[in-house]
Amino acid sequence: MIIAKSPVRLSFGGGGTDLPAYYEEHGGAVLSVTIDKYFHTVLQEIPGREIEISSSDYQLHQRIADLDQANLKDALRIPKAMLRHFGIRSGVLLQLKSDIPPGSGLGLSGAVATSLARALGAYAGQALDKAQVAELATHIELTVLGRPIGMQDQYASAHGGLNFLTFDASGTRVEPVALARERLTELRAHLMLFHTGSSRDSARILEGQRQATSGRDQSVLDALHRVKETAHRMREIVTTGDIPSIGRLLHESWQQKKRFSSKVSNPEIDRYYETAMANGALGGKITGAGGGGFLLVFADPSAHTGISRELTALGLQELDFDFEDGGSQITLDSAGRFKATITPEGYLLGMRAVVSRLDKRQIGRIAQLLHEAYEADKQVFIMGNGGSAATASHFCSDLAKTVAVNGRRGFRAIPLTDNIPLMTAWGNDVGFEDIFSGQLRNLLNAGDVVIGISGGGMSPNVIKAMELARERGARTVGLTGFAGGRLKDVAEECFIVPSENCQFIEDVHMMLVHLLTSVVRERLAGDQGIG
CATH class of the missing domain: 3.40.50.10490 (Glucose-6-phosphate isomerase like protein; domain 1)
Known part of the structure; x- marks a missing residue:
């Protein structure tokens, strides 16, 4: 058995500038951090010539006799493509589980791809480093599957931690942002995450943004330029400046982001955001492409109780989280040794995989x-x-x-x-x-x-x-x-x-x-x- 986990990411600024339609001409930049919510892959050898894929998130279990002929859609397209990449066509059970709901805006598909790359790479005898995991995950999602998404998710998930990512036609660069523990703790103390109860199709929103960018829609381009500038300013502030001012930059960036597409926000999201601001928030945003998922709120810790009370009264669910810096990892290797800190969810998923074969x-x-x-x-x-x-x-x-x-x-x-x-x-x-x-x-x-x-x-x-x-x-x-x-x-x-x-x-x-x-x-x- 092999167990791998990959974290999801929380983007502060620059989201949208990681799409090729923008960065290949203008260059992109994103400031993001990974959090301790993971996508878990459990790989177990099984007898026979079938592939079995089980997803707890989508409540499905499929037995596949011929991977090439399998008509897999949506959640199972990434596992199928990754299995084919490594030439694994039989004798394997994959059990998949996320700590967060699909369509959350926290880069879950990137975590799916990096987690699978880790587990299947290890099974195939390939010791991939973090950069190779990121590159493979990006290749599978963008090139093999042709998904109209950005580049940040796979690199953030693979590397872990607080990073400044830059994108241009020559490739992606990941620059870790080193902060003293006290400063990192201060940043975390200002953040809140609330699930809106709705998911969204990020690919559809990003495809609209891509078309607008390729069509040189000046309003969208100006907004993207501003968002990229905000990412650079956030990077400076997080290292040497006044942490609360990041909240105000988040607010500015959210106003620009809503110009990317009419689907980024809606009256319900606006209501949530305005409620948070009315109760002391300095800024915030809907994570990811927008349209649903999680609401990120930046506020002084003294305002958290009131914000939480008002938003939960509207039906939102607060997510307890912390930063992490491990990135995509093998937590249990094929020899049965724990290689990294395993989460309760990962351990229980491994147990579930064992029990299912009794x-x-x-x-x-x-x-x-x-x-x-x-x-x-x-x-x-x-x-x-x-x-x-x-x-x-x-x-x-x-x-x-x-x-x-x-x-x-x-x-x-x-x-x-x-x-x-x-x-x-x-x-x-x-x-x-x-x-x-x-x-x-x-x-x-x-x-x-x-x-x-x-x-x-x-x-x-x-x-x-x-x-x-x-x-x-x-x-x-x-x-x-x-x-x-x-x-x-x-x-x-x-x-x-x-x-x-x-x-x-x-x-x-x-x-x-x-x-x-x-x-x-x-x-x-x-x-x-x-x-």
């Missing part, structure tokens, strides 16, 4: 095996090391107590992990690989169940105990991950979590404990006719 029929078989052992009054022994030892103890507790229904007994479940004196005696006097098998020699009978838990399936003490169990005629169940290790060869049923990450493997093992306990308990209740 063998439900095998879970049923293991539950049936336990049910049969209960009915035959057999013992259940469970073992593991480290985190797996904790899971083994928990599993025994649930089997002994939680499954008991209507006054009947629970399982005769024995955790081989809990008798510390006996384990240390075996370990000290004989060897650590004997701490479980030594206990089983005195207790195990034919038909009993022995469950071995090992994340990698290679724990010598677990393997030795499982081999003894088979010799004694016991039934054996293994819980593991990775490729199953040696455990898969010595267990009657070996449940392999499809992951190379130990945290995910241990999480699923604990989930499986609760699932098996619940299933067996319900079967026992059904045996007694309990509803």
Whole structure:
């Protein structure tokens, strides 16, 4: 499994001057910062010749037998183009999820493209740097897909942080703007974001702007020149000037931006903006191309409570956010190692990808095996090391107590992990690989169940105990991950979590404990006719 994340961006000034129709002749400039709202890509190998793409944002899941023939539209055009670029045509599941709604004006499509470039590039064995990720994402969106959008989103998302981006016919340059932490904190403290509850089609708005620019509409060109000038002034102020004056420049820039197209604003947006200004805002704008999405408000922190109260009363939702400077990153590599700070959403999405590939029929078989052992009054022994030892103890507790229904007994479940004196005696006097098998020699009978838990399936003490169990005629169940290790060869049923990450493997093992306990308990209740 590979997990990648890419941040969205918040543009302060210069938006619109990053379109080729403008910058190829006049040069463009944008001041922007990335925020801690991400687009996540989870890539997982799957058996077979299909590609599977699952999008939480659009509530869709597609299985694609032939990528070239697939008629993918809208949200899935970028994944399709990126898969084709890397020559990946089968055996992959992509799970996609954003922290913000589509059509938000925060450069989400750029984050989609950079996140996919990161994940698929890593899968293809290509270690892309930030500039290469940005260039590839831009190529896919603008050249391959022909989207009439600007250049800033992909570069901002790939690089991360506060940057001054310039554009001309020779290319795009990213210049990080270094600020002292105190000054960056002051800038953040003045900002508020509110979702208007509506999305917009940025491509349609930007296409109108492109046509006006190409047609040399002087009103639009003058507005773009002013917006570019504002970006330069903002850059100077943010480094050496009075931070609150950025709010006034935002206000000036918003007035110019509304000249780009009649679709940039509307009476409802004007009402939101005027409400913010009436309650102490110094300036603001609708993010991105305009028309909907998020309203950025710049105000002294003392005015935030009142602005928030008035805008939420109008139905807007405030977004809590902070700046980030990591850019597009691999958070979990193919070896199961966390490479960067993973967000809760990214972790849970990774877990969701693992859980979606579990063998439900095998879970049923293991539950049936336990049910049969209960009915035959057999013992259940469970073992593991480290985190797996904790899971083994928990599993025994649930089997002994939680499954008991209507006054009947629970399982005769024995955790081989809990008798510390006996384990240390075996370990000290004989060897650590004997701490479980030594206990089983005195207790195990034919038909009993022995469950071995090992994340990698290679724990010598677990393997030795499982081999003894088979010799004694016991039934054996293994819980593991990775490729199953040696455990898969010595267990009657070996449940392999499809992951190379130990945290995910241990999480699923604990989930499986609760699932098996619940299933067996319900079967026992059904045996007694309990509803």
